[in-house]
Amino acid sequence: ALLLICVSLCTVSAARAEDGYRLWLRNAPVADAAQQRPGQVVLVGIESPTMILARDELSRGLAELFPGGATGRTTPILLRRVIGPQMREGAFTIASMDQGVAITANSDTGLLYGAFALLRELGQGKALASIRLDEAPAYDLRMLNHWDNPDGHVERGYAGRSIFDWWHLPGHVDARMTDYARANASIGINGVVINNVNARATMLEPRYIAKAKALADTFRPWGIRLYLSARFSAPRDIGGLKTADPLDPAVRAWWKAKADELYSAIPDFGGFLVKANSEGQPGPQDYGRSHANGANMLAEAIGNRGVVIWRAFVYAAENDEDRAKQAFTEFQPLDGKFASNVVVQVKNGPIDFQPREPFHPLFGAMPKTRLSLELQITKEYLGFASHLAFLAPLFEEVLDADTGRSGTVADTVSVIAGVANTGSDRNWTGSHFDQANWYAFGRLAWNPKLPSKQIASEWAAQTFSRDPAFLNAVVPMMLASRDAVVDYMTPLGLAHVMGTGHHYGPAPWVADLDRPEWNPVYYHRADRDGIGFDRTATGSDALAQYAPAVAKRLLADEALLLWFCHVPWDHRLTNGSTLWEELPRRYDRGVATVARMGTTWAGLAPYVDQQRHRAVADFLTIQADEARWWRDASLAYWSSVSGRALPAGHEAPA
Ligand code: GCU
Numbered sequence: 001a002l003l004l005i006c007v008s009l010c011t012v013s014a015a016r017a018e019d020g021y022r023l024w025l026r027n028a029p030v031a032d033a034a035q036q037r038p039g040q041v042v043l044v045g046i047e048s049p050t051m052i053l054a055r056d057e058l059s060r061g062l063a064e065l066f067p068g069g070a071t072g073r074t075t076p077i078l079l080r081r082v083i084g085p086q087m088r089e090g091a092f093t094i095a096s097m098d099q100g101v102a103i104t105a106n107s108d109t110g111l112l113y114g115a116f117a118l119l120r121e122l123g124q125g126k127a128l129a130s131i132r133l134d135e136a137p138a139y140d141l142r143m144l145n146h147w148d149n150p151d152g153h154v155e156r157g158y159a160g161r162s163i164f165d166w167w168h169l170p171g172h173v174d175a176r177m178t179d180y181a182r183a184n185a186s187i188g189i190n191g192v193v194i195n196n197v198n199a200r201a202t203m204l205e206p207r208y209i210a211k212a213k214a215l216a217d218t219f220r221p222w223g224i225r226l227y228l229s230a231r232f233s234a235p236r237d238i239g240g241l242k243t244a245d246p247l248d249p250a251v252r253a254w255w256k257a258k259a260d261e262l263y264s265a266i267p268d269f270g271g272f273l274v275k276a277n278s279e280g281q282p283g284p285q286d287y288g289r290s291h292a293n294g295a296n297m298l299a300e301a302i303g304n305r306g307v308v309i310w311r312a313f314v315y316a317a318e319n320d321e322d323r324a325k326q327a328f329t330e331f332q333p334l335d336g337k338f339a340s341n342v343v344v345q346v347k348n349g350p351i352d353f354q355p356r357e358p359f360h361p362l363f364g365a366m367p368k369t370r371l372s373l374e375l376q377i378t379k380e381y382l383g384f385a386s387h388l389a390f391l392a393p394l395f396e397e398v399l400d401a402d403t404g405r406s407g408t409v410a411d412t413v414s415v416i417a418g419v420a421n422t423g424s425d426r427n428w429t430g431s432h433f434d435q436a437n438w439y440a441f442g443r444l445a446w447n448p449k450l451p452s453k454q455i456a457s458e459w460a461a462q463t464f465s466r467d468p469a470f471l472n473a474v475v476p477m478m479l480a481s482r483d484a485v486v487d488y489m490t491p492l493g494l495a496h497v498m499g500t501g502h503h504y505g506p507a508p509w510v511a512d513l514d515r516p517e518w519n520p521v522y523y524h525r526a527d528r529d530g531i532g533f534d535r536t537a538t539g540s541d542a543l544a545q546y547a548p549a550v551a552k553r554l555l556a557d558e559a560l561l562l563w564f565c566h567v568p569w570d571h572r573l574t575n576g577s578t579l580w581e582e583l584p585r586r587y588d589r590g591v592a593t594v595a596r597m598g599t600t601w602a603g604l605a606p607y608v609d610q611q612r613h614r615a616v617a618d619f620l621t622i623q624a625d626e627a628r629w630w631r632d633a634s635l636a637y638w639s640s641v642s643g644r645a646l647p648a649g650h651e652a653p654a
Contacts, residue, residue: 018609020427023183023435024462027064027123038062038101038128039074045081049221050108054079054115057182061119075128076100077118079111090188090223091136094118096129109190109223113137116186123462135447141307141343141415142445143191143227144184145273145374146422150195150202156378158385159423159430164194170214177215180422181222187442191225192420197275197311199229201237204258213265220268227270227309232294233282234258245287246297255301263305271306272298273345278314291330292337299339309372309415310338312346312362315517322533322540323517324350328361332545336368343415345372348398350542351523353419354495355382355486356394358554358563361545363412364403372415373398377437379421381496381503382485385430387623388597388616389485390478392440392452399448404547416445431619432612435463436478452479470607477600480593486559487590488627491583493532493563496523497634505626506633524562526641530569531579532562539566569642583638584647587631594620594627 041058043051058077080102092105092114103114113135121131147155148162165174184192194215195203202208216226235241235254245251262269276283276294284294295310302308315326331344338344344366349357353376363371375395382389399410406412418441421429429435439459443450456478457471464470489506490497497508497520511521525533535542536555543551543564555564558573569580577585598620605613632650639646646652 018611020432020435020612020615021179023428024123024439024459025061025119025183025186026462027061027119028462028466029067030065030122030125037066037068037074038122039076041077041079042100043079045079048108050112050223051079051081053221054103054108054112057112058115058118061115062122065119065122078102079115080104081108081111082106088136089140090190092117092133093135094121094131094133096132101128101131109185112185112223113188120186120458120462123466124458125461125466137188137446138410138448139414139416139445141191141372142189142442143193143270143415143417144189144377144420144422144441145193145197145229145417146420147196147198147378148194150200150208154423155196155198156376156380156419157421157423158378159421159428159434160425161423163422163424163428164211164215166211169211173214173218177218181219181224183428183438184224184442185222187439188446189442190223191227191270192219193227193229193273193309193417195229197229197273198279198281199231199275201231201234203228204230204234205238206261209262209265212262216266216269225268225270226266227273227306228262230272230274230298231282232274232276232284233286243287244282246284246289246294247287252297252300255298259301259303259305269306271302271308271341273309273311274298275311275313277316278311290334290337292334295342295344296337296339299341302341304341307341307343308339309343309345309417311374312344313352313374317515317517320516322535322542323522324535325540325542325545328365328545331362332365334369335366338369340370343370343372345374345415345417347374347376348395348409351495353381355389355482355490356397356493356559357495358546358560359398359401359403359409361542363401363409364405364407364547365545367406367412370415371413372417373409373413374417374419375441376419377421377441378419379434379437381498382482382489383623383626384504385421385434386619387485387626388431388433388478388620389482390433390440390452390456391437391482392444392455393479393482395440395444396452399444402550404550410448416441416448418445427615432463432616433478433619436460464612465607467607470604473600473604477597481597484590484593484597484627487586487593488630489590491586491590492558492579493560494524495563496520506630506637508634508637525566526638528641528643530567530571531638531642532566533564534566535564569644580642580644581647584631584635584650587635591624591627591631594624598624 041055043055078100087106089107090109090113092110094103105111150166152161154162233244235244235251239254241250275281277285295308298308312327312331315323346360346362350360401409421434436459440455443455456475460474499505499507500510508520511519513519516522571579573582601620635650
């Protein structure tokens, strides 16, 4: 009986160990015994909470990677905090020296990032002596935006309820908050907005400020500053004022007092994120004022203590201008009018986090304004957590896009923000492979030039297995996954054809919603003669918002054909096929890629623990079914509007 109890306990604990909770921080033992072993970790410099974390993190990670202990040839690891030279906050170097391997930085966070970087390299199986790094983050601010509500619901969250335990805060800070901060620090994330952009004013009440303070205190040693989404009408909602007009002295005084209250609770409070006059949210335009009036009023309240991040995601029901144009129309003329501590946050594309969009034309077009690039890590339009889509290629595509004005999108921004995909799920992100998107976001916010392939390989090696046979199969599978989604959901530049409201599954036929721009038919404009949204000079001319050379390039890009053009079904593509011939091929290609992903993954069972292998396999089966659903429903609909017979091989079952 004893033996039986032990067996069942052991099984349970083995299963627990591989439920995905440890993310990419598993530090699986390095097999190669001949490897030079790291020895003791030595701190050089005045100890601070962050430096102690760096040391402890490294000691613990090394003990996990080299469970045999420091026997044989060992090398001490020095964590050296030095004064100067001038490096960006968070920068570090790693190099072998006579005394051992030294991680050197002139900031505490630099040492912490260096510690994680060393573990990352070792975790991929690299030899200690060969590790040399000289790194500095490309941006000062690398932040997650949580869309979490105070009632625990997460807008567009597919990983359970809010990761923040609002109910028990501030009395109890769950240990998970430390794990969360640690995961973020390991990839260089240094700011988090803890609540939804569709903000409740509740978050600014003293009882919620106390909760925020408890979180901020937990995050601080990990180099993470806390920010809040602020509801613009808060002075009215909770302040007892009759107005929230940004030019009203009482309103200005209210925000100043609120900012002071926040800073006395959280001395390093990062600032406010604001969604104003968009999708029904209150804002300065309610009082005839501009976005700049609103942002600058809050910026004055914050002063030099932090920033105001003002979102450019605006479009209005009463405006019949092409939705893709509205943000540019409203914001571009305000260039130069924002205070120096205002950052304007722009989504990667002009509509809304579609599987593929051209980059947003505001990038490069507001040279006198600090811009933030907003990416969406949670996959609102890419199959939620059920579909496997590795987003690094999508992020890379936008970062690398040449604006034709002042370099690439990456060159034109000073902040990177990602809408978080974390929740209370045991595996954090709702699926194992969605952890890779959190990881990829952090890595690219640190270094926008990192290739997707390297990110995929780093992540998979640390998360599952560093065996080259595994990596050679899983990395290409990840890299192909986003294009597969584009193929089976929105090929050739289609967009926003998802089910209304929830955005899951195909619904290109929906045409009866009150707000025209929420109807899929608004975006595809398919009829008997053709399909696509004419955004050239004969249509909405959204194309003219881009630099002329870029507009030309975008127009020639067949991947965006139906985004910019309305074309006849018999339009000839560069490969000689007509659009009507090509569409089914694209859908089929997406379906086939997903099927192949399933086969690839099935073959990888020897490298992955059973629990996680099974979970991924199940999700890939769901995805395979739903890719076919997308294809079949879309083709049936296009066939019905065009009056053309379904392509051969796609006929409806008798
Ligand atoms: C999308 C999303 C909303 C969100 C909005 C935003 O429209 O569906 O849930 O509030 O983006 O980014 O503000």
